[in-house]
Amino acid sequence: MYEHDVLVIGGGGAGLRAAIAAQEAGADVAIVSKLHPVRSHTGAAEGGINAALQAGDSWEAHATDTMKGADYLADAPAVETFARRAPKEVMQLEHWGMPFSRDEDGTVSQRPFGGLSFPRTTYAGAETGHHLLHTLYEQVIKRGITVYEEYFVTRLAVTDEPDPNERTCHGVTALDLKTGAVEGFKATGGVILATGGLGQVYDHTTNAVANTGDGMAMAYRVGVPLEDMEMIQFHPTTLPSTGVLITEGVRGEGGRLFNSEGERFMFERGYAADEGELASRDVVSRAELTEIQEGRGFGDGHVKLDMRHLGEERIMDRLENIVGLARHFEGVDPLEEPMPVKPGQHYAMGGIETDEYGSTCIEGLYAAGEAACVSLHGANRLGGNALPELFVFGAEAGRHAAGVALDPPAIGVGPDPDADREDREWPTDLGTAGAETDVVPDGRDLEPGELLGEAVAAERERVEELLEGDGDRSHVEVREQVQETMTAHVNVFREAEGLETALEDISAAREAYEDVTVTDPSRTFNTDLQQTIETRNVIDLAEVITMGALARPESRGAHWRAEHQTRRDEEWLRHTLVNWRDGDPELFYRPAILESESVTYEPEERSY
Amino acid sequence: MAESVDPDTSGLQGGDTQPKSEGETVELQIFRYDPEIESKTEAHFEGFRVQTHEGMTVLDALIEARDEQDPSLTFRHSCRQGVCGSDALFINGRQRLGCKTQIDELSTPIRIEPLPHHPVVKDLVVDMDDFYERMRAVEPYFDPDDPPPGELEERKQTRENREAVKLSTRCIWCGACTSSCSIAADEDVYLGPAAINKGYRFYADEREGEDRKAKRLELLTETDGVWRCQTQFSCTTVCPQEIPLTEHIQQLKRDATKADLKFW
Numbered sequence: 001m002y003e004h005d006v007l008v009i010g011g012g013g014a015g016l017r018a019a020i021a022a023q024e025a026g027a028d029v030a031i032v033s034k035l036h037p038v039r040s041h042t043g044a045a046e047g048g049i050n051a052a053l054q055a056g057d058s059w060e061a062h063a064t065d066t067m068k069g070a071d072y073l074a075d076a077p078a079v080e081t082f083a084r085r086a087p088k089e090v091m092q093l094e095h096w097g098m099p100f101s102r103d104e105d106g107t108v109s110q111r112p113f114g115g116l117s118f119p120r121t122t123y124a125g126a127e128t129g130h131h132l133l134h135t136l137y138e139q140v141i142k143r144g145i146t147v148y149e150e151y152f153v154t155r156l157a158v159t160d161e162p163d164p165n166e167r168t169c170h171g172v173t174a175l176d177l178k179t180g181a182v183e184g185f186k187a188t189g190g191v192i193l194a195t196g197g198l199g200q201v202y203d204h205t206t207n208a209v210a211n212t213g214d215g216m217a218m219a220y221r222v223g224v225p226l227e228d229m230e231m232i233q234f235h236p237t238t239l240p241s242t243g244v245l246i247t248e249g250v251r252g253e254g255g256r257l258f259n260s261e262g263e264r265f266m267f268e269r270g271y272a273a274d275e276g277e278l279a280s281r282d283v284v285s286r287a288e289l290t291e292i293q294e295g296r297g298f299g300d301g302h303v304k305l306d307m308r309h310l311g312e313e314r315i316m317d318r319l320e321n322i323v324g325l326a327r328h329f330e331g332v333d334p335l336e337e338p339m340p341v342k343p344g345q346h347y348a349m350g351g352i353e354t355d356e357y358g359s360t361c362i363e364g365l366y367a368a369g370e371a372a373c374v375s376l377h378g379a380n381r382l383g384g385n386a387l388p389e390l391f392v393f394g395a396e397a398g399r400h401a402a403g404v405a406l407d408p409p410a411i412g413v414g415p416d417p418d419a420d421r422e423d424r425e426w427p428t429d430l431g432t433a434g435a436e437t438d439v440v441p442d443g444r445d446l447e448p449g450e451l452l453g454e455a456v457a458a459e460r461e462r463v464e465e466l467l468e469g470d471g472d473r474s475h476v477e478v479r480e481q482v483q484e485t486m487t488a489h490v491n492v493f494r495e496a497e498g499l500e501t502a503l504e505d506i507s508a509a510r511e512a513y514e515d516v517t518v519t520d521p522s523r524t525f526n527t528d529l530q531q532t533i534e535t536r537n538v539i540d541l542a543e544v545i546t547m548g549a550l551a552r553p554e555s556r557g558a559h560w561r562a563e564h565q566t567r568r569d570e571e572w573l574r575h576t577l578v579n580w581r582d583g584d585p586e587l588f589y590r591p592a593i594l595e596s597e598s599v600t601y602e603p604e605e606r607s608y
Numbered sequence: 609m610a611e612s613v614d615p616d617t618s619g620l621q622g623g624d625t626q627p628k629s630e631g632e633t634v635e636l637q638i639f640r641y642d643p644e645i646e647s648k649t650e651a652h653f654e655g656f657r658v659q660t661h662e663g664m665t666v667l668d669a670l671i672e673a674r675d676e677q678d679p680s681l682t683f684r685h686s687c688r689q690g691v692c693g694s695d696a697l698f699i700n701g702r703q704r705l706g707c708k709t710q711i712d713e714l715s716t717p718i719r720i721e722p723l724p725h726h727p728v729v730k731d732l733v734v735d736m737d738d739f740y741e742r743m744r745a746v747e748p749y750f751d752p753d754d755p756p757p758g759e760l761e762e763r764k765q766t767r768e769n770r771e772a773v774k775l776s777t778r779c780i781w782c783g784a785c786t787s788s789c790s791i792a793a794d795e796d797v798y799l800g801p802a803a804i805n806k807g808y809r810f811y812a813d814e815r816e817g818e819d820r821k822a823k824r825l826e827l828l829t830e831t832d833g834v835w836r837c838q839t840q841f842s843c844t845t846v847c848p849q850e851i852p853l854t855e856h857i858q859q860l861k862r863d864a865t866k867a868d869l870k871f872w
Contacts, residue, residue: 036736038781039684039692053760087760094762097750097813099770099777106764130691131777135750142749178729208686241663244689258620304620328708329689331663337619476675520680522642525730528679 001452004030004146005189006401007172009153009215011037013129013390014369014397015194016136017089018358019145021398027189029402030146032153032174034210034530037137041196041208042390045129046247046321047113048121049093050384051086054110057118059083063599066385069115070349070378071557072573072603073228076596077410078374081356082385082392089391090122098135100124113384114248114280121384126247126321132387148185150177153214154462154533156191156222157184157455158362159443164223164579165414167439169365170448173459177530180523182463184456186449190401193219193352193367194394199243200534201542202345202491203483206238206245215371217537219352220544221438224360225415225577225588227373228350229541230548233381233558234492236284238344239330240302246322246341248383251277253318255307257288258338259296265303282380282558285343285492298340306338343492347386349377349558350548353413353577357406358397361414366397375411375575378592379557411593415579419588424551427500430543433510434536435583466532471515475532478516481509482535482542490546495562499550506543513539543585548576551587557606569603633657635717636669638681642730645680651728653719656681660711666718667695667706670732683732690848693782696723697732703784703846723783725793739783742799746807746827753817763815776809776856778849785843785853791836798836801843801853804828808856822867829864837861 006022008015011033022029031037052062063083067074094100094108101109101123113121124131140147151174158169171186195215199207220226237246251257257277259265266272271287272279279287292301307315307322312335315323326334351373358366358374368374369390376389400406440446440454485505489498513536520528554568555561574589594601636656642648656673667685674681684694688707695706698721700714711718726734757763785801786792792800799807810816811824828834834857843853 035686035692035694036740036781039686039694041687041692043691043780044687044689091756091760091762095756097752097810097815099773099813100762102765102767102770104767106766108762125774127691127778130780134777134779138749141744142751208692209688210686239663241661241668242665242688262620306620325689328710329663329665331710331712474679476679518679520682522645522680522730524642524644525682525733526680527674527682 001184001186001449002030002148003186003188004028005187006192006398007032007185007187008192008194008398009172010040010194010196010369010371011035011147011149012040012194012196012369013042013132013136013387014394015192016140017391017394018192018194018368018398020136020139020143021395022402023143023145025399025402025404027402030148031140032148032151032172032185034150034152034177036149037140037147038134040133041211043130043133044208045132045387046126046245048111048123048128048384049090049132049387050113050116050120050382051090051122051388052083052118052120053087053090053108053122054120057120059087060599061117062086062120065116066376066382067601068606069380069382071380071567071606072569072594072601073231073378073556073575073592075375075411075593076599076601077593078356078376080596080598082376082389085392086388089388089395093132093135093391096135096139098124099131113382115382116384126249128387148174151175151183152177152530152533153218155438155455155459156218156365157452158222158365158439159451160439160441161444165361167223168363171452171455173456175463175530177525180526180529182456182460184452186452187364189403190364190366192358192397192401193365193371194369195371197348197370198541199345201482201486201538201545203480203487204238204342205243205345206235207345212534212537213541214534214537215367216351217540218438219360219365219367220540220580222362223415223437223439223580224362224365225353225579226350226544227353227375227575227577228378228548229348229545229578230552230559230576231349231379231557232345232545233281233347233349234285234343235346236281236288236343237305237341239326240300240340240342242329243344244325244329245346246305246325246339250305250307250319250322253307253314254310255305258304258306259291260298261296265291265296282560286560288343289492292342302340302342304338305341307334308336308338347381349373349379349381355409355411355413356396357400357409358393359400359409359413366401368393368397379559410596412590415586416588416590419590420574421588424587426503428504428507430503430507430547431580431583431585433507433514437580437582463529466516466518466529467521469517471517473512473515473517474519475516475528475535478509478512479535479538481512482506482538486542486545490549493560493562494549496550499546502546503543503550506539506546510539544578547578547585547587552576573603632660634660634669634711636673637717637719638673638732639721640731641728655717664711665707666697666699666709666711666720669711669718670706670720682730691780693780696782696784696787698722698724703788705782705784705848708848723787725787736783739786739802742786742803743781743806745799746803748806748810750810750813750816751820752815753819765815769814773809773812775851776805776812778851779805780849782848784846784848788842788846790840790842791838795836797832799833801857804834804860805851805853805856808860811860825860825864825867828860834860834864
């Protein structure tokens, strides 16, 4: 058994920042990651990092833009904490050596980005995430922070009080991928989940293969509510064969979208007569899919993005990496022919419910980054706001897990007995198959070390069953079943009938999963086993996303309901929360908080 | 908008959507090894045939072979867009990223092996510990002579200096270069091109200051450093990020020579 004060699960941006903060606060901290840290998906971010750094800009303006972009589903205390602290965190990154792009006078450059009222996006070429991840990892090496790499965390060791608000997390179990051994990791201070996004719930995503939402699913199964999970961002320009992202910068520089009739449809079909290709991500995504659905797409369902008219010189100056991406990953030379593109899953605005310090309702359990929902992005994240989130809330979670005293939080967490609930008929039994919870039985009577021992024993048993079982299903088939129904029904467009079908399909996948067996008998680096465990996470999250989408009869930000095409503030200015109770996913609501220490926001129509 | 440019409408009408190689298959010869499975304790090659599609990469082909034919086929991959660096492999006798290599650019059968000069864990997965050790040996972190100018103030860096370090900062730690270097393979004491490039990245960054720069040059020119390089260019040839590794190593040799001359 390994023991540290603070365990950070995940080696991407939020995890590395949390680990550094915890160590600076005096904790003995270790990172446990299923990848080597520099393989993390933070490295794929292209755009930039927003922070109000310059004269003329202010944290208040950044906060207002963020709240408006969120379509008013964000919580103001989180937005305020974020916007106030982003400048210091971004400058901290510069002090750690980040190779930011520079102005003529040698200061850090900032550029305009969608939805921002001031050019406040710092960047390092179009490879900002790569530089950010490596800069952070370098600081982790400098500080000698322990990293357990290629250890896949599979279960949280949490006590079993009936009320999740009274439970405590004492550590995690992890699968050593090299040897196949299940090991226990004890945390005397806290566990921080920084496991990133869940793109693998969909079959077409910009996310890495590793992004299976492990932290969200593990937190859910020990009783932490998942928040606003229906809020999934789709990006309009991804390569059809792989989901690789083609940056918004292509349209920013003047790239044009065409349908198979040669029409520049954003204008010619009236989707956005003023903004055209520069309309917001959700508008362009809906337009593309409408063209495809009405038979004006190409081949297997895409449109074309053309930038040849910009000329080779301008393309190579500003969009060089896009030429490489299209050539290497789609086999298309965008200097010679238009690129095929279609919308793809890009980001999860929702996640593990936390307060503005990264704390969940379970003592000793924290979350940060895309895995978490501190309620910053609401219904729609602005480009350039994901990376500063990693820093601000990664650092908060790290400090607080290390024992730094907290002011009382303004954001409430945990299943609330008085919460706004509604009785709802679901089209099928949810949750039931595979209904076990991950909390440790009789945890109340066990010392933390024994509790972890029980969790390790339970996990060894699960691995044994997966390896020795005689079921005839493969995780590949089950995961595909979920991904296909999510893409068909819980995508850019949503309507009740499709969402109900998706819930039935997910329920069927849950049952099929009971018969999944790992065919590779080896303990050594068994990716078949790893993916099988991940697939359980994918199923649980798909169900929560779809429940939330069906229960929200309005259109807000990225969530578009065909039969309810307006925002309904009177009833729906509230967060969707889903809480796992022994195989019974419970849905409840909490009002969005539009008032923080310094600012009160009045919802208005989101137009640009 | 560049309205003056004549519109090129080729490729904007329907009908060009047939896969380039509809229905064709490609043969893969894949290295197999597993220390605990009897049939795989002897390393060997196994043939797979997979159906191709337009834009298919070597990584796509490997995933197809694994998911549809043999779930025990093991390899690392994650971002599948050339930034995570986890799928560096030895493909048709050369270090390449599987995700960044189109199969129609390769002669067949496509031979896929683990990265040379590393212990094999299983199939295409190698133990990278030695590589990471070399990366850590060059003190790979920003370490300036002076404290920052203020909590909300940056160190100035000229655009020229950023350009000078830019290519070196693109390294994704895939290990292709070091695996391709016969010196790094033979002498396990040589830092190898990736680690030296990592050192160069900070050495050339003006924000660190002159004292640190001198110490970095010393570290990189010790016995195991740049002087081991025999300028074979294999690292530069295989680098998927097109980093001029050999040039960076030569630059350090030149600077070291100049620095030494001062003492005479």
